[in-house]
Amino acid sequence: MLTIENLHVDVAGKEVLHDINLHIGEGETHVLMGPNGSGKTTLIRTIMGFSNYTVTKGRILYRGRDITNLPIHERARYGIGMMFQRPPTIAGLKLGKLLIAASGNKPELVAEYAASMHMADFLERDVNAGFSGGEIKRSEVLQLMLQQPEFVMLDEPESGVDLENIALIGSAIAKLVEKDRHIVHRHKSGLIITHTGYILDYLEADAGHMLCDGEIRCHGNPREILAVIKSKGYRECIECKKI
Amino acid sequence: MQKDISGTEGIRPEDRARLAEAGLELDALNRCGSFFQIDQKIVHTSCMEEGIEMYPIAEALRRFSWMGEYAWNLVSRDKDDITRYVAAQEEPKGYVIIARKGSRNVMPLQACLFLEHVPIQHVHNIIIAEEGAELHLITGCASSHRTDIGAHYGVTEFYVGKNARITTTMIHKWGEQIDVFPRSAARVEEGGTFLSNYIAMSPVKHVQMYPVADLAGRGAVARFHSIVVAPAGSHLDLGSRVLLSAPETNAEIISRSITRGGTVIARSHIRGGTEETRGHIECKGLILEDGIIHAIPEIEGRVTGTELSHEAAVGKIARDEIEYLMARGLDEEEATATIIRGFLDVRIAGLPAVLQKQIDAAIDAAEQGF
Ligand SMILES: Nc1ncnc2c1ncn2[C@@H]1O[C@H](COP(=O)(O)OP(=O)(O)O)[C@@H](O)[C@H]1O
Numbered sequence: 296m297l298t299i300e301n302l303h304v305d306v307a308g309k310e311v312l313h314d315i316n317l318h319i320g321e322g323e324t325h326v327l328m329g330p331n332g333s334g335k336t337t338l339i340r341t342i343m344g345f346s347n348y349t350v351t352k353g354r355i356l357y358r359g360r361d362i363t364n365l366p367i368h369e370r371a372r373y374g375i376g377m378m379f380q381r382p383p384t385i386a387g388l389k390l391g392k393l394l395i396a397a398s399g400n401k402p403e404l405v406a407e408y409a410a411s412m413h414m415a416d417f418l419e420r421d422v423n424a425g426f427s428g429g430e431i432k433r434s435e436v437l438q439l440m441l442q443q444p445e446f447v448m449l450d451e452p453e454s455g456v457d458l459e460n461i462a463l464i465g466s467a468i469a470k471l472v473e474k475d476r477h478i479v480h481r482h483k484s485g486l487i488i489t490h491t492g493y494i495l496d497y498l499e500a501d502a503g504h505m506l507c508d509g510e511i512r513c514h515g516n517p518r519e520i521l522a523v524i525k526s527k528g529y530r531e532c533i534e535c536k537k538i
Numbered sequence: 539m540q541k542d543i544s545g546t547e548g549i550r551p552e553d554r555a556r557l558a559e560a561g562l563e564l565d566a567l568n569r570c571g572s573f574f575q576i577d578q579k580i581v582h583t584s585c586m587e588e589g590i591e592m593y594p595i596a597e598a599l600r601r602f603s604w605m606g607e608y609a610w611n612l613v614s615r616d617k618d619d620i621t622r623y624v625a626a627q628e629e630p631k632g633y634v635i636i637a638r639k640g641s642r643n644v645m646p647l648q649a650c651l652f653l654e655h656v657p658i659q660h661v662h663n664i665i666i667a668e669e670g671a672e673l674h675l676i677t678g679c680a681s682s683h684r685t686d687i688g689a690h691y692g693v694t695e696f697y698v699g700k701n702a703r704i705t706t707t708m709i710h711k712w713g714e715q716i717d718v719f720p721r722s723a724a725r726v727e728e729g730g731t732f733l734s735n736y737i738a739m740s741p742v743k744h745v746q747m748y749p750v751a752d753l754a755g756r757g758a759v760a761r762f763h764s765i766v767v768a769p770a771g772s773h774l775d776l777g778s779r780v781l782l783s784a785p786e787t788n789a790e791i792i793s794r795s796i797t798r799g800g801t802v803i804a805r806s807h808i809r810g811g812t813e814e815t816r817g818h819i820e821c822k823g824l825i826l827e828d829g830i831i832h833a834i835p836e837i838e839g840r841v842t843g844t845e846l847s848h849e850a851a852v853g854k855i856a857r858d859e860i861e862y863l864m865a866r867g868l869d870e871e872e873a874t875a876t877i878i879r880g881f882l883d884v885r886i887a888g889l890p891a892v893l894q895k896q897i898d899a900a901i902d903a904a905e906q907g908f
């Protein structure tokens with residue numbers, strides 16, 4: 296589904312990601328872990344194609360097609376979607392209107408999905424204006440439910456979410472990556488950034504990657520990586536040069 | 539099909555479209571009455587709402603001896619060249635609306651000032667809402683598609699009585715070589731509300747106005763909204779002023795300005811002259827193409843018990859907002875248009891739905907060009 300080869304990325308004139316290699320197969324969900332500032336957000340924003348993220352070397356392939364230089368909306372239309380960690384507020388734009396646009400003009404789905412994410416009362420509100428942490432996450436997941444990406448990237452979906460909402464968001468995310476379907480019929484893939492690993496209570500991830508100082512230091516079983524972080528912190532990863 | 543109102547038969551199809559964009563309905567389906575002035579000729583005056591009367595001003599002055607006290611009372615004849623010109627006319631043009639005590643119109647009244655041939659169209663309007671009355675008015679000001687050059691001078695005096703309410707929504711649809719000089723003032727008595735909306739989305743040479751509302755009675759409220767776009771060649775010098783002259787009065791001035799190469803001077807002034815008063819100015823400008831947006835919000839407090847604030851921002855569309863929408867599949871143009879539409883989308887509390895729809899339609903029509 297997604298293949299990243301020798302990717303180097305500059306942000307504001309500084310190289311943040313160095314020689315990233317990653318492959319995520321169809322139907323697979325991977326998690327990306329790493330200390331603050333290691334470059335996790337940079338990686339998914341580069342995959343989405345944001346303008347401040349300059350690829351200086353390497354390439355990104357999606358379904359075999361080189362998307363490294365495509366504009367954002369074309370990547371979105373090919374099936375890549377992401378949940379923003381800190382989405383902007385858009386004054387005057389009603390969430391309901393954005394949802395209709397994201398759904399490809401299916402207003403009937405908007406009402407139904409909004410209700411399922413407890414967002415029915417937000418449709419007439421300006422996008423993200425005064426939303427709490429949990430409301431932002433619910434709104435982001437709702438947008439993705441309507442957008443129906445084939446490859447979905449989530450930036451710390453559990454951060455800032457209270458216990459009540461985490462189950463709602465966790466199970467909605469599991470659906471986004473088709474964890475509710477038999478493995479044989481699963482075609483959607485995902486890349487989830489997580490600090491805490493709480494999201495793994497709601498879905499099984501197929502692989503984990505540890506990002507440190509802009510490099511992927513190890514790949515492995517996500518729960519095992521998490522167990523190491525939990526017992527020893529990130530220190531071991533920071534010192535580890537093996538890969 | 540509903541027939542068009544009398545006096546408007548001669549208006550050409552191209553101009554009908556322009557009048558529709560200025561919020562006017564020639565069939566008056568959603569209006570309780572209409573006033574149409576073409577150049578200096580008043581072609582139609584009607585009002586079907588009980589308790590609400592509309593007259594050409596000359597007739598009102600003849601009919602009611604007391605009307606003289608209302609004319610040139612809020613706007614001085616000697617204010618400037620524009621008012622002197624209007625005051626010097628032998629036969630005044632324009633309209634008078636009297637909303638009698640306790641009356642209320644559900645469907646708005648419409649007033650059309652249409653400029654076709656004369657070099658200067660002049661009007662003097664007086665709008666009176668007596669105690670407890672509620673009056674909704676939409677004014678469409680437009681020039682003909684064939685009018686190259688011309689000017690509009692308009693004096694308007696609003697009297698909002700005790701516990702009365704006037705909402706006035708003015709939509710402009712002029713041409714590239716038209717000069718427009720409205721001179722308006724309002725006086726609001728105890729418990730009254732004055733709500734004034736101004737929408738201008740199309741080219742004009744020069745508009746200059748600075749209406750003032752004097753909140754003279756306890757608890758009076760004024761709110762001004764203006765939503766304007768200045769294409770290259772347009773010079774819009776716009777302002778609103780509110781004087782908080784009585785206790786517990788409250789004012790809000792909200793403006794959204796876009797330049798596509800033209801100039802917008804967005805003035806506003808709230809003067810807190812009495813205890814227990816509040817005022818807020820919100821002034822936002824978006825520069826789509828190099829032009830000028832000059833925001834001049836002024837708040838002037840004169841006593842300890844007044845609370846005044848303002849927020850002003852001028853800039854371009856934030857890149858992260860565009861890219862957020864692109865990540866949802868909108869291309870750059872769609873994303874930009876969506877954000878601009880949001881920027882202009884001001885919900886106006888207390889405005890009848892039919893008028894909010896009219897404002898939305900005027901903005902939607904302009905959206906094609908973004
Ligand atoms: N817009 C930016 N301007 C300057 N530096 C940035 C910008 N965005 C990210 N960085 C830097 O890039 C590095 C990686 O950041 P980020 O990808 O947000 O890390 P993570 O998501 O892993 O916490 C950090 O050192 C951060 O300061």
Ligand SMILES: [Mg+2]
Nearest residue numbers: 335336337380
């Ligand atoms: Mg991050």
